[in-house]
Amino acid sequence: xxxxxxxxxxxxxxxxxxxxxxxxxxxxxxxxxxxxxxxxxxxxxxxxxxxxxxxxxxxxxxxxxxxxxxxxxxxxxxxxxxxxxxxxxxxxxxxxxxxxxxxxxxxxxxxxxxxxxxxxxxxxxxxxxxxxxxxxxxxxxxxxxxxxxxxxxxxxxxxxxxxxxxxxxxxxxxxxxxxxxxxxxxxxxxxxxxxxxxxxxxxxxxxxxxxxxxxxxxxxxxxxxxxxxxxxxxxxxxxxxxxxxxxxxxxxxxxxxxxxxxxxxxxxxxxxxxxxxxxxxxxxxxxxxxxxxxxxxxxxxxxxxxxxxxxxxxxxxxxxxxxxxxxxxxxxxxxxxxxxxxxxxxxxxxxxxxxxxxxxxxxxxxxxxxxxxxxxxxxxxxxxxxxxxxxxxxxxxxxxxxxxxxxxxxxxxxxxxxxxxxxxxxxxxxxxxxxxxxxxxxxxxxxxxxxxxxxxxxxxxxxxxxxxxxxxxxxxxxxxx
Amino acid sequence: xxxxxxxxxxxxxxxxxxxxxxxxxxxxxxxxxxxxxxxxxxxxxxxxxxxxxxxxxxxxxxxxxxxxxxxxxxxxxxxxxxxxxxxxxxxxxxxxxxxxxxxxxxxxxxxxxxxxxxxxxxxxxxxxxxxxxxxxxxxxxxxxxxxxxxxxxxxxxxxxxxxxxxxxxxxxxxxxxxxxxxxxxxxxxxxxxxxxxxxxxxxxxxxxxxxxxxxxxxxxxxxxxxxxxxxxxxxxxxxxxxxxxxxxxxxxxxxxxxxxxxxxxxxxxxxxxxxxxxxxxxxxxxxxxxxxxxxxxxxxxxxxxxxxxxxxxxxxxxxxxxxxxxxxxxxxxxxxxxxxxxxxxxxxxxxxxxxxxxxxxxxxxxxxxxxxxxxxxxxxxxxxxxxxxxxxxxxxxxxxxxxxxxxxxxxxxxxxxxxxxxxxxxxxxxxxxxxxxxxxxxxxxxxxxxxxxxxxxxxxxxxxxxxxxxxxxxxxxxxxx
Numbered sequence: 023x024x025x026x027x028x029x030x031x032x033x034x035x036x037x038x039x040x041x042x043x044x045x046x047x048x049x050x051x052x053x054x055x056x057x058x059x060x061x062x063x064x065x066x067x068x069x070x071x072x073x074x075x076x077x078x079x080x081x082x083x084x085x086x087x088x089x090x091x092x093x094x095x096x097x098x099x100x101x102x103x104x105x106x107x108x109x110x111x112x113x114x115x116x117x118x119x120x121x122x123x124x125x126x127x128x129x130x131x132x133x134x135x136x137x138x139x140x141x142x143x144x145x146x147x148x149x150x151x152x153x154x155x156x157x158x159x160x161x162x163x164x165x166x167x168x169x170x171x172x173x174x175x176x177x178x179x180x181x182x183x184x185x186x187x188x189x190x191x192x193x194x195x196x197x198x199x200x201x202x203x204x205x206x207x208x209x210x211x212x213x214x215x216x217x218x219x220x221x222x223x224x225x226x227x228x229x230x231x232x233x234x235x236x237x238x239x240x241x242x243x244x245x246x247x248x249x250x251x252x253x254x255x256x257x258x259x260x261x262x263x264x265x266x267x268x269x270x271x272x273x274x275x276x277x278x279x280x281x282x283x284x285x286x287x288x289x290x291x292x293x294x295x296x297x298x299x300x301x302x303x304x305x306x307x308x309x310x311x312x313x314x315x316x317x318x319x320x321x322x323x324x325x326x327x328x329x330x331x332x333x334x335x336x337x338x339x340x341x342x343x344x345x346x347x348x349x350x351x352x353x354x355x356x357x358x359x360x361x362x363x364x365x366x367x368x369x370x371x372x373x374x375x376x377x378x379x380x381x382x383x384x385x386x387x388x389x390x391x392x393x394x395x396x397x398x399x400x401x402x403x404x405x406x407x408x409x410x411x412x413x414x415x416x417x418x419x420x421x422x423x424x425x426x427x428x429x430x431x432x433x434x435x436x437x438x439x440x441x442x443x444x445x446x447x448x449x450x451x452x453x454x455x456x457x458x459x460x461x462x463x464x465x466x467x468x469x470x471x472x473x474x475x476x477x478x479x480x481x482x483x484x485x486x487x488x489x490x491x492x493x494x495x496x497x498x499x500x501x502x503x
Numbered sequence: 504x505x506x507x508x509x510x511x512x513x514x515x516x517x518x519x520x521x522x523x524x525x526x527x528x529x530x531x532x533x534x535x536x537x538x539x540x541x542x543x544x545x546x547x548x549x550x551x552x553x554x555x556x557x558x559x560x561x562x563x564x565x566x567x568x569x570x571x572x573x574x575x576x577x578x579x580x581x582x583x584x585x586x587x588x589x590x591x592x593x594x595x596x597x598x599x600x601x602x603x604x605x606x607x608x609x610x611x612x613x614x615x616x617x618x619x620x621x622x623x624x625x626x627x628x629x630x631x632x633x634x635x636x637x638x639x640x641x642x643x644x645x646x647x648x649x650x651x652x653x654x655x656x657x658x659x660x661x662x663x664x665x666x667x668x669x670x671x672x673x674x675x676x677x678x679x680x681x682x683x684x685x686x687x688x689x690x691x692x693x694x695x696x697x698x699x700x701x702x703x704x705x706x707x708x709x710x711x712x713x714x715x716x717x718x719x720x721x722x723x724x725x726x727x728x729x730x731x732x733x734x735x736x737x738x739x740x741x742x743x744x745x746x747x748x749x750x751x752x753x754x755x756x757x758x759x760x761x762x763x764x765x766x767x768x769x770x771x772x773x774x775x776x777x778x779x780x781x782x783x784x785x786x787x788x789x790x791x792x793x794x795x796x797x798x799x800x801x802x803x804x805x806x807x808x809x810x811x812x813x814x815x816x817x818x819x820x821x822x823x824x825x826x827x828x829x830x831x832x833x834x835x836x837x838x839x840x841x842x843x844x845x846x847x848x849x850x851x852x853x854x855x856x857x858x859x860x861x862x863x864x865x866x867x868x869x870x871x872x873x874x875x876x877x878x879x880x881x882x883x884x885x886x887x888x889x890x891x892x893x894x895x896x897x898x899x900x901x902x903x904x905x906x907x908x909x910x911x912x913x914x915x916x917x918x919x920x921x922x923x924x925x926x927x928x929x930x931x932x933x934x935x936x937x938x939x940x941x942x943x944x945x946x947x948x949x950x951x952x953x954x955x956x957x958x959x960x961x962x963x964x965x966x967x968x969x970x971x972x973x974x975x976x977x978x979x980x981x982x983x984x
Binding site: 097161303304311332364382391394404500501 | 521523524526528529595600612613614618633634635636637638639640644645660661664667670673674679699700701704708722742763767784787789793807810811813824826833834836841845846847848849860861862864867869871872875876877878880881884885886887888890892893896897899900904909946949952953955956957959961964976979983
């Protein structure tokens with residue numbers, strides 16, 4: 023691998039967008055848009071680009087400045103703790119979990135946690151992002167507590183799932199004969215710099231802690247200590263990850279909007295959602311790289327929570343939002359592609375491809391199978407070639423059936439390109455928010471559910487809500503078979 | 504746990520469907536249907552039920568008879584091999600993988616593979632269902648080959664992904680100094696009883712093999728040796744699994760269609776897809792049970808490949824098919840629920856709940872956190888209670904916002920209930936196929952992609968296709984940023 027700061031990389035994105043198959047000439051009038059339609063958005067895209075620059079200057083888009091943050095305290099924390107601990111457990115959910123998982127899957131050995139500690143080059147990483155009791159107690163079964171470090175992550179400091187799991191973990195640590203009062207050395211807190219109950223607790227207990235910068239929401243937080251600490255603990259080069267993101271920010275600020283993948287990607291999603299003949303309200307992201315499968319899951323939150331909104335910025339009721347769908351090449355060819363090809367023409371496909379793999383595997387010729395047509399054509403080809411052939415074949419099959427698709431392409435999956443991809447998709451989301459005319463940074467729809475949970479869990483102060491909710495539930499129509 | 508053959512279980516499903524929240528009275532005219540609409544389908548449902556009985560009698564629906572199959576050869580194979588091997592690797596994709604994964608996740612410890620061999624009560628199970636070379640070579644890194652047994656599964660005997668991976672595995676085994684010619688004892692074949700290159704190969708090499716019954720397609724094959732062998736190897740009680748499925752078959756044949764969950768479920772999906780005011784073409788399946796998350800992934804193939812069709816039975820072009828989406832409670836509350844609540848009203852939600860967990864965890868009271876409102880309301884409650892509260896809260900929030908939802912509910916996740924759920928969803932799929940007027944058992948749309956893959960991989964006999972495809976690809980519109 024070239025070093026990430028190779029000078030020839032300076033002026034181009036290492037993640038490129040091929041978008042020929044979204045136009046009518048490739049996928050017809052049911053599937054495609056015209057180049058004129060895209061070009062008619064250029065002025066608006068440039069205006070959005072200027073707006074982003076102005077807002078950033080005013081400090082209103084802090085996620086764009088994350089790549090330049092100081093990471094020495096993270097690196098020092100890693101250096102200090104890696105010799106002491108074998109397992110690093112993130113207690114977090116949503117934006118406090120998905121970026122961690124995405125980094126881990128993308129940039130570590132696919133069986134990282136399974137490898138012997140001395141051959142994996144980093145700590146075992148677990149992310150406890152569901153409170154299912156079988157799942158959580160099952161995780162506990164596998165932990166050697168004296169060698170386990172926990173990272174409690176919640177921006178608000180009061181997320182019910184994280185708070186409850188932390189209570190259970192704290193008791194486990196305190197009850198352990200070899201830990202007891204030493205539990206504090208097993209807990210790192212990542213939360214708001216000043217606000218919230220978890221910050222208060224971390225301060226008075228003297229726990230090691232990191233800040234989630236104010237103004238950076240959970241789904242934009244992968245490049246804060248939320249994602250960086252577990253990445254560094256697992257052995258990922260976070261300096262390179264941030265360098266990729268920094269170059270993507272710089273590129274999208276400098277190059278005319280219509281030539282930037284994030285602006286073009288947002289424009290295409292917007293045009294397809296509003297396609298006059300056959301609206302495409304489903305956005306399928308399908309990496310042809312097992313390593314990138316959880317980047318697609320991370321994107322699912324980013325896209326859904328940012329763009330799924332009842333109200334436009336002017337207060338109009340719009341109930342807008344593309345539905346993101348995670349698929350995986352080649353696996354989902356044997357599950358979803360039948361529907362993608364023959365079902366309704368209501369999807370825009372985004373493939374992600376990598377030109378090379380860390381390890382490819384040459385398929386042997388085999389005398390025992392030489393007469394069998396199902397086996398004898400692979401000799402001398404690689405698994406990577408087969409994967410690429412299948413990707414091309416699927417792209418072709420979709421295009422022939424007028425299903426619009428585009429492809430993010432990278433030379434290799436490494437911290438630099440993953441950093442670029444994260445930032446590119448975050449910028450694409452903000453640009454799409456501007457095109458759809460909604461606020462991509464809030465999530466008002468989930469508030470009611472949180473209140474109802476507090477009420478049903480008898481949290482003090484929610485007694486009236488509890489009575490109302492119980493009445494509502496008992497009044498609900500029942501029809502059980 | 505009660506034994507699965509408890510006599511009180513005989514006359515009712517152990518998986519029930521609560522569907523009050525699909526009606527207008529609960530979710531209004533944008534979200535709901537009327538009871539009259541549902542009732543107007545009853546005659547059709549009863550006719551479909553009779554048709555199924557007739558076809559089954561004629562041997563045309565063999566998946567319904569799988570629960571009564573003889574499993575002694577599977578159990579004998581397990582008994583013989585479990586002492587010799589530690590790891591069982593399935594080489595299969597799509598219908599030859601998803602059922603195996605679903606059983607494993609549902610019915611084994613969540614860290615089954617991670618536990619020490621002597622405490623997990625079954626072999627380590629791996630399913631190599633993607634040909635990504637990093638993923639496959641990564642798996643190989645973790646295998647102790649002399650202690651590894653491979654199960655090559657492909658119905659046609661020629662699936663490219665499985666054939667190529669098998670070639671690589673065979674060479675690994677033959678090259679191993681302690682295996683060499685003994686490779687045959689490390690391979691079990693599951694394929695068509697007579698047809699295909701893999702069957703031919705297994706016969707002449709004298710490999711242990713199992714049959715995929717003719718007429719049972721991949722996505723309906725979880726209860727054939729495809730899914731049963733790995734399940735039994737991992738320690739799952741497959742007799743109980745089949746007993747649940749058998750009782751579900753019997754129930755859906757005996758009880759009037761309109762009182763069967765599978766028929767009602769199919770009818771509701773059909774009505775919602777064709778909802779006059781706001782069609783719901785997305786089918787979200789969201790288990791509130793970590794164990795059932797891969798059942799939702801298995802269902803994704805079943806639903807998409809069975810119902811996503813270009814042509815109706817009479818040849819009319821319909822391009823029909825609901826898009827299945829897998830979500831997970833509570834995790835996806837922090838990712839997708841904002842969109843589900845505020846975005847377009849275009850989804851029908853199916854929750855799956857379990858009343859009890861194998862292990863619940865009581866949350867402690869904690870003096871250090873007693874003054875902090877984010878932490879102090881959990882004392883004495885369990886994680887299971889929190890999960891149920893969140894499920895209720897989400898259901899309530901969706902219902903208030905007129906998003907239709909229904910819930911499959913079971914007392915506990917165990918082989919019997921999982922067997923019922925598999926069969927229930929398979930019957931629901933076949934009934935939905937009848938309502939939509941398409942053939943749920945074919946998949947014509949994926950043929951073109953297979954041919955293109957063969958051509959791009961230089962398989963003999965596909966030379967003309969290769970030339971055509973290359974011209975087509977080079978003629979495709981390019982626009983790269």
